[in-house]
Amino acid sequence: MPDQFTTMLTDIAKAAEEAGPMRASSLIRRRGDQRRARQRAAVGVVAAVAVGAIAATGFTLGLHRTATNLPAIPPNPTATAPPTATAAPSETPTPAPSSTGSSQANAGSVTSPVPGRCHASNLRGSFHPFEWPGQAGAQAEADLGLTNISDQTCVIFGFPGVQLVGPDGKSRATNVVRTTNRPSRSVTLTPGATAWTLVVWTFTPSADEANTNPLCGGHVNEIKVIPPDETSQLTVKADVGTVCSHGDLTVWPFQVNRPSDGPPPSGS
């Protein structure tokens, strides 16, 4: 046991502790109160936007930033679910549009030894916000699941593409950031099985967003998801709410387990 090392660390920490006065407790509490007030304001704005979404949209358009790392998603009226701002995270999400009917094309072949990639038309998305116990909060998390609704086993490997959509059906600024500290692994989906990823976003405004109205571009209640290596999108009802930090979303690669069942990530 390196006692000497511990002693040195202790000396250094002590010097740092003594290097200046601590801030007054009252100041810290005031900062906490301000955070609480901002959060309440954000919730209020969400409610207001849910009621009067149409009035708000004209202004938000100017604030949009285009997604940088996923293909632009054209508006797709046929795939868009009717906007319902009050929708809770549901266990029975919007069925994927099955316009092509190609999902059953291979049903005749008895066994295919190497399952192919999961195609968008064979997947259904679901979005489940949650909170890790003990986690402090400027950030919110959700499990995003893709379920194989075909009768063929298929494989998902990699990250989702995501586009945020408001109750007005219009895209919101979205910037998907792929986490770098988790390895991508192939997830084999038998019929009915689900692959999971984590989506993390910030709901308190950054300095340059503090005065935006609606806050940070407005409410988000739907996401378009592009499965890895696919080009078409799934519409998923998603109670995302306010997304600040200019639409930054951190996503994990798809995995077998629900992220909410595991421990929270350390660090960023």
Place this chain on the structure above:
Amino acid sequence: MFEGESMRETADFDAFYASTSRRVLGQVFMMTGSRAEAEDAVAEAYARAWQQWDKVSGHAAPEAWVRTTAYRISVSTWRKATNRLLAHRRHGQADNVPGLTPDHVALVDALHRIPADQRRVIVLHYYVGMSIDEISQEAGSPVNTVKTRLARARKALASRVSEFADESTSTSGMEARSNA
């Protein structure tokens, strides 16, 4: 919220802050290597603790909660981006902690050169005195990950900290100096 309850909560929080904040600052300083950064992160972490004090005060280990939160804040890239300008201005001033010997400064430098997650494990293990299991819990990382980080950090620090050098060679530098 009732007035009396609110006052009691305030008193609770103030006592918690008074008794723990300096210690947490020292720990987070070791994890970040910058006193200014640590001070900001610790202040923000305590503000968040107050923001949800009913939850945090009922937590099994509120101090660990604040330390973990402060660490997360300090390594958050998001925060780094917004504070880069500020940090730039501060560099070379507030980060000078008086009372450090050249050996101390060299160790702080060495710690600063290893990744933040390794530094955190080193600090929790050797300074805070936590076991691998406890660190695993606090960091939310598997035990093996903690062990790996600790081993890598030891290896990286071996040239600086004689106790971490190859077990077979007898320690010299730091030991000798300390005994003198």
